[in-house]
Amino acid sequence: xxxxxxxxxxxxxxxxxRAVRTRRPRSSGWRGPSAxxxxxxxxxxxxxxxxxxxxxxxxxxSFTDFTGYSVDVNFxxxxxYGTILRDPSMLAGLAFTLLFAVGTTLLVTxxxxxxxxxxNKHFAGRNFVRSAxxxxxxxxxxxxxxxxxxxxxxxxxxxLNTMLENLLGLGPVPWLSEDSLARMSVILVGVWGAxxxxxxxxxxxxxxxxxxxxxxxxxDGASALQQFRHITLPMLTPxxxxxxxxxxxxxxxxxxxxxxxxxxxxxxATYTITQSIITSGVGQGRYGLAxxxxxxxxxxxxxxxxxxxxxxxxxxxxxx
Amino acid sequence: MKRNSRRSLTMIAxxxxxxxxxxxxGGGSAGGGGGEKLTFLSWSGEEIMAPVVADFEAxxxxxxxxxSYAPPVAEYIQALQTRxxxxxxxxxxxxxxxxxxNLIEGKHVVDLSGEPWMSAIPEFNKKxxxxxxxxxxxxxxxxxxxxxxxxxxxxxxxxxxxxxxxEEFLDLCRKLKAAGVKPYLEDLSQMPTIVSSxxxxxxxxxxxxxxxxxxxxxxxxxxxxxKPLTEFNKLYxxxxxxxxxxxxxxxxxxxxxxxxxxxxxxxxxxxxxxxKKAAPDMQFAIAPVPAAPxxxxxxxxxxxxxxxxxxxxxxxxxxxTFIEYLVSQEGVQxxxxxxxxxxxxxxxxxxxxxxxxxxxxxxxxxxxxxPMIAWTRSEDVLNVxxxxxxxxxxxxxxxxQEAAAALDRKLASS
Numbered sequence: 001x002x003x004x005x006x007x008x009x010x011x012x013x014x015x016x017x018r019a020v021r022t023r024r025p026r027s028s029g030w031r032g033p034s035a036x037x038x039x040x041x042x043x044x045x046x047x048x049x050x051x052x053x054x055x056x057x058x059x060x061x062s063f064t065d066f067t068g069y070s071v072d073v074n075f076x077x078x079x080x081y082g083t084i085l086r087d088p089s090m091l092a093g094l095a096f097t098l099l100f101a102v103g104t105t106l107l108v109t110x111x112x113x114x115x116x117x118x119x120n121k122h123f124a125g126r127n128f129v130r131s132a133x134x135x136x137x138x139x140x141x142x143x144x145x146x147x148x149x150x151x152x153x154x155x156x157x158x159x160l161n162t163m164l165e166n167l168l169g170l171g172p173v174p175w176l177s178e179d180s181l182a183r184m185s186v187i188l189v190g191v192w193g194a195x196x197x198x199x200x201x202x203x204x205x206x207x208x209x210x211x212x213x214x215x216x217x218x219x220d221g222a223s224a225l226q227q228f229r230h231i232t233l234p235m236l237t238p239x240x241x242x243x244x245x246x247x248x249x250x251x252x253x254x255x256x257x258x259x260x261x262x263x264x265x266x267x268x269a270t271y272t273i274t275q276s277i278i279t280s281g282v283g284q285g286r287y288g289l290a291x292x293x294x295x296x297x298x299x300x301x302x303x304x305x306x307x308x309x310x311x312x313x314x315x316x317x318x319x320x
Numbered sequence: 321m322k323r324n325s326r327r328s329l330t331m332i333a334x335x336x337x338x339x340x341x342x343x344x345x346g347g348g349s350a351g352g353g354g355g356e357k358l359t360f361l362s363w364s365g366e367e368i369m370a371p372v373v374a375d376f377e378a379x380x381x382x383x384x385x386x387x388s389y390a391p392p393v394a395e396y397i398q399a400l401q402t403r404x405x406x407x408x409x410x411x412x413x414x415x416x417x418x419x420x421x422n423l424i425e426g427k428h429v430v431d432l433s434g435e436p437w438m439s440a441i442p443e444f445n446k447k448x449x450x451x452x453x454x455x456x457x458x459x460x461x462x463x464x465x466x467x468x469x470x471x472x473x474x475x476x477x478x479x480x481x482x483x484x485x486x487e488e489f490l491d492l493c494r495k496l497k498a499a500g501v502k503p504y505l506e507d508l509s510q511m512p513t514i515v516s517s518x519x520x521x522x523x524x525x526x527x528x529x530x531x532x533x534x535x536x537x538x539x540x541x542x543x544x545x546x547k548p549l550t551e552f553n554k555l556y557x558x559x560x561x562x563x564x565x566x567x568x569x570x571x572x573x574x575x576x577x578x579x580x581x582x583x584x585x586x587x588x589x590x591x592x593x594x595x596k597k598a599a600p601d602m603q604f605a606i607a608p609v610p611a612a613p614x615x616x617x618x619x620x621x622x623x624x625x626x627x628x629x630x631x632x633x634x635x636x637x638x639x640x641t642f643i644e645y646l647v648s649q650e651g652v653q654x655x656x657x658x659x660x661x662x663x664x665x666x667x668x669x670x671x672x673x674x675x676x677x678x679x680x681x682x683x684x685x686x687x688x689x690x691p692m693i694a695w696t697r698s699e700d701v702l703n704v705x706x707x708x709x710x711x712x713x714x715x716x717x718x719x720x721q722e723a724a725a726a727l728d729r730k731l732a733s734s
Binding site: 067068069070071083086087089149150152153154155157172174175176177178179182262263264265266267268271279280284285286 | 404419423426505509562563564567569701707715717733734
């Protein structure tokens with residue numbers, strides 16, 4: 001470095017510094033994204049086409065009298081929203097949808113965790129049992145609904161009623177024709193269909209818990225229940241969050257199971273919001289109304305889901 | 321770097337949006353190819369329609385019909401609605417109760433009333449798919465439902481057929497129940513046949529003006545429907561009908577009848593062949609629904625969906641030629657032999673199963689009624705509400721009057 005009257009002069013650029021300077025990544029600015037960002041294009045395109053555009057269209061149609069047959073529509077303001085809030089069938093649909101979502105979420109969680117703990121142990125035929133419990137998750141819910149509608153047929157010749165009469169001498173139970181029993185039947189079939197899948201999900205999380213923790217706890221004299229409560233359950237918290245999020249969102253948008261099992265009856269006892277959107281709106285050419293219902297439902301699901309995530313994360317932070 | 325990443329992402333999203341909007345925009349060209357290609361979205365299945373179309377093409381080699389299929393009802397309505405909205409509707413399609421209001425009011429269908437070959441279609445069928453004197457659908461069949469009965473089970477209590485009056489029918493049910501036979505079962509997931517029949521008779525007694533009056537506000541569902549619903553509900557109030565049928569499907573009701581576990585169900589021509597297959601030894605027939613007190617016997621039923629022409633079609637003449645064949649004696653005969661429908665065109669008498677003997681005359685005369693067809697607007701909305709209210713009524717949760725009043729509230733809010 002040469003000394004000058006004002007101080008030191010900057011060192012002369014060498015070939016090495018020149019190479020480093022040219023190798024330094026340029027600021028991309030508006031000139032072009034990096035390769036990794038380009039990989040986002042397909043998924044962003046899918047998100048835009050399959051979510052943002054339909055959502056924007058639904059919001060627009062919800063303020064019109066769109067019938068689905070022509071784009072010449074009239075603006076009706078909040079009339080569709082008013083119709084929904086005054087319609088007893090739609091309110092009944094909302095009530096049962098919430099009951100189904102909360103009911104299946106709680107019941108599946110309570111069943112799937114102990115089931116996963118059991119499936120994590122070693123016993124003869126474990127793989128077969130795992131497969132058998134997972135199997136209900138494979139056929140579509142519509143198929144399950146059709147099959148169970150025969151099993152739970154409310155007349156004397158129904159499969160379950162025949163068995164109850166032969167074994168216990170019980171008269172026909174109105175599984176699908178009495179309001180409360182119909183709701184319970186739909187929820188229990190939903191739980192039966194989902195419990196195995198979520199048990200396998202929990203099993204995967206269980207298998208990631210280090211065995212050392214249990215060994216140390218055993219050496220320290222902790223019982224099986226204490227180990228479950230203080231080691232297994234806290235370590236399962238991320239899995240519980242994921243499972244409950246999936247159950248809640250799946251439960252809120254349920255359609256195929258109640259529709260094939262009870263068609264929303266008796267009366268509107270097992271009517272769901274999605275059935276209301278599809279039959280009242282789409283089937284009856286009232287797309288404007290269906291869009292308004294879909295928008296309200298989307299907002300409700302978003303609020304519930306975000307709330308659930310916030311609460312779950314706080315619980316997770318406190319536990320872990 | 322952070323700001324640059326955000327800029328990059330924004331640019332990517334904008335690019336993606338532009339690309340996708342460009343890809344979605346600009347419809348494909350309609351039609352295509354040379355020749356007289358006529359597109360048709362069929363309501364009936366391929367096994368019925370393909371031979372009919374083949375026969376037409378043999379007689380009209382200058383027209384090539386491109387048939388696509390969508391099964392009724394909801395899937396057909398949805399498929400057609402999507403194509404109408406996207407401007408790709410076929411030249412010929414089917415107009416049904418579920419979509420007639422939207423198609424007619426949206427001016428998506430051509431008026432066929434001036435065509436000479438429409439004279440073969442009965443007035444009842446023309447009115448069903450018409451409005452203000454115009455006719456938009458060529459309906460060549462009518463369906464009617466009655467009471468299917470197991471002759472052997474009825475013989476156990478000395479009955480040979482279904483009685484002609486409602487009181488006698490209830491009496492027969494009481495006798496069957498006392499003899500340990502389940503008297504009656506029906507699918508309550510849709511509008512009960514007996515309700516349609518009673519309301520239809522009530523409408524006929526008012527010169528077929530009842531529904532007009534309800535929809536114009538001169539009268540109400542509560543005033544007109546309470547009595548028919550009360551009569552129908554006697555079946556369930558006395559335990560003669562099984563209220564648990566609320567949770568049954570029509571297939572399950574059919575199975576009960578085919579297996580000889582119930583003496584009577586409501587049924588129509590569509591069950592004849594399946595019944596003969598499921599229970600080849602069963603002696604059965606279909607009788608008209610008994611007349612409600614003070615009324616005449618009436619059938620539940622409606623004009624079958626009709627063939628219609630797309631108002632935006634550029635092959636209207638060819639479409640008319642095709643429909644002319646479909647309503648002609650040859651076309652109807654060909655179709656009827658494959659479908660076993662009760663066709664109603666004036667120049668062809670269908671050959672039908674003997675079990676339908678009792679109802680054919682009324683069906684061909686148009687003495688049938690279905691609320692959803694007769695209603696002038698909000699048909700589906702009201703039908704869903706009516707079925708739900710009737711289900712609650714048979715379970716004893718609401719009274720017939722409350723069920724009828726609920727329809728008024730639904731009409732007012734729709």
